[in-house]
Every structure is written in structure tokens, then in C-alpha cells.
Amino acid sequence: MLQLISPLGAGPLFLDPPSHDLDEGMDQVLSTPRAEARAELHRMCAIDRPLTLWMRHLADRDRDAWQILKQAVLTGHAALIAEAWPRIRVGFDAETAWRARILACQGLHAALTGLAPSIRWHGMTLEAPFPRDLELTLHGQGIILQPSLFWADHLLAAPQPDGRLLLIYPAVTPLPLRNTSTPDGPLSALVGTTRAQALRLLVRQHTTTDLARELAVSPAAASMQAKILRDAGLIVSQRDGKAMWHWCTALGLDLLVHGRA
Structure with missing residues (x-):
């Protein structure tokens, strides 16, 4: 997996499609068209990833290479995510509810500038710190806001095949470190x-x-x-x-x- 993921937080878009659960997400990953897989792997290599033999096989849609990817994703999920998933989901739901509240009460500008420090509006352009120069133009298809309880750095931007822009931002809702019953208060x-x-x-x-x-x-x-x-x-x-x-x-x-x- 580390062959595909940059320390900057970037990865091939086909690796983590927005989905409701692991099974749906895994199906989307495995059904990635060859042209999309090839383009995304080349994009990652242009950032800071070496083009390994396994990545070449992924780009060619080699069946064995994609089965290795499937096992890597499932193993990583079981080892790192599965046990904590109920707490992750609670934190995610609380964050999205809170963000929707800000959007309803204070409007779009406040909801977007509050995603992370140092975000500002310059006319109709939203500007945010990023490791490299990147300009994204919206074409009326909308933005998907997705909080992450694991990422605590800059915004991650991922254009989607349907024209929408996925913005991943650090959640402000804390993730409990262990399962505890909620104290009376x-x-x-x-x-x-x-x-x-x-x-x-x-x-x-x-x-x-x-x-x-x-x-x-x-x-x-x-x-x-x-x-x-x-x-x-x-x-x-x-x-x-x-x-x-x-x-x-x-x-x-x-x-x-x-x-x-």
C-alpha cells in the first residue's frame, strides 16, 4: 500500500472512492477502468512515487496484481480500522451534523473557510495552503465535503469522474481513544x-x-x-x-x- 500513498496524503483516486461501506468501496476499487487506473498511477508517480513493477501490473489491469491490492486493502482495514469503526462512525456523524449546522446557520462561506486554518476567500476563489501549486475549477457539479478523523494536515482535493470535487478535511470532532460509556453530565x-x-x-x-x-x-x-x-x-x-x-x-x-x- 505504501507504494501507492504519498507522505503528502495523496493517493490514486480509485483507491478510496466515496462509498457507504467496505464492500461497496471494494467493488468500486476492483471495477476501476484500465484507462483510469493507468492515468492515476502515472499522476502519483509524477508527484513522488517510483513506478514499481507491481504498479505497472496494476496499470495493465493484471488480475493477480489487483488481487494483491484487494488483500492489502482488506488486511489494512482489519488491522487498523475494524475494531475502532463504531467510534470512527460516531465521530464522522457528529462532524457532518455539526458542519451541516454551520452551513444552515452561517452559509457556504463560513462552512468552507472553517474547514481548516488559513483558508480564505479571494473574490470567488477559495484559497488554501497546499504543498504544491494546484488550481481547480468547478463547473457547476458541486462539492462533496468529507471529514477525516485520521488526517490533520492540509485539505485534500480529489476531482471525481462525475465532475464533482471531493474535499477531504481534518475533522474537528475528537475521536475517543478507547471505548468508554458516556459519563453522566x-x-x-x-x-x-x-x-x-x-x-x-x-x-x-x-x-x-x-x-x-x-x-x-x-x-x-x-x-x-x-x-x-x-x-x-x-x-x-x-x-x-x-x-x-x-x-x-x-x-x-x-x-x-x-x-x-
Whole structure:
């Protein structure tokens, strides 16, 4: 894997496509067209990677070379990511909810300039520190903001095949170093321990069944807790077929932020 990844944080775009889970991402990696793989590997070598024999085989879509890549990704995930994944997901969800709150309340300029230090607007151009000169022009296809809980340096920019620009930025949400139960605090004292836990979970959408499983209570009890939070304006709920989905409101997110502080 280190043959493909630069110390600057750059890597071939086909190696980490935006996806919902490991299986979907792995399928996207393995289905990379030959022309795209070749272009991305040549781009990486132009930055600071030596063109190794294995990389040549990847560029030629050699089956064995891509199986080695698959095993490298899966092994790396199992060794480095899998055990911590629940905490990573919680941090990711909290960060995206917080960033969406900034976007809704303060607008696009504030949301983008707050991604990392030293970012500034110069007219209609967003300028940010970067190890080398790079100019990217948008063509109306939009930007995907993706926080990383592992990267703490400059923004990473990755144009996508559909024309959108993927911006990876350091998350401001801290990642707990170990699994611990959330201590009781002002939020628990205010709304109760179970409802405080439910509110923390609902920075990401959950069905009533999902919420019951996470809280280790019955679906009826989870529905009751959701109703109390909904009546207080801390969450909203929406029915989709037989499922009822719940998620935090802006007020609920503010309460979580101030309670944590």
C-alpha cells in the first residue's frame, strides 16, 4: 500500500472512492477502468512515487496484481480500522451534523473557510495552503465535503469522474481513544440518561427499531423516548412505509454541543 500513498496524503483516486461501506468501496476499487487506473498511477508517480513493477501490473489491469491490492486493502482495514469503526462512525456523524449546522446557520462561506486554518476567500476563489501549486475549477457539479478523523494536515482535493470535487478535511470532532460509556453530565441531568443517549445516537438517522437495539430497550420504550424528544423539539420523525425514522434538529444538536462543552 505504501507504494501507492504519498507522505503528502495523496493517493490514486480509485483507491478510496466515496462509498457507504467496505464492500461497496471494494467493488468500486476492483471495477476501476484500465484507462483510469493507468492515468492515476502515472499522476502519483509524477508527484513522488517510483513506478514499481507491481504498479505497472496494476496499470495493465493484471488480475493477480489487483488481487494483491484487494488483500492489502482488506488486511489494512482489519488491522487498523475494524475494531475502532463504531467510534470512527460516531465521530464522522457528529462532524457532518455539526458542519451541516454551520452551513444552515452561517452559509457556504463560513462552512468552507472553517474547514481548516488559513483558508480564505479571494473574490470567488477559495484559497488554501497546499504543498504544491494546484488550481481547480468547478463547473457547476458541486462539492462533496468529507471529514477525516485520521488526517490533520492540509485539505485534500480529489476531482471525481462525475465532475464533482471531493474535499477531504481534518475533522474537528475528537475521536475517543478507547471505548468508554458516556459519563453522566449536564445533558443527562436535564433530559435523563436514556434520552441523552438517544439524542447522541440521533446525530445520524435511526429507525425506532435501530434506536431500540442501540439503547437495549424495547421498540415501545424507544418510541416513547423518541416522542418525548420530538415534543421537546430536539428531534424530528418521519414515516417511510412501516419504518419511522428519527434524527436531531438544530436545537438538539446545539444542546449536544453545549452539553459536551
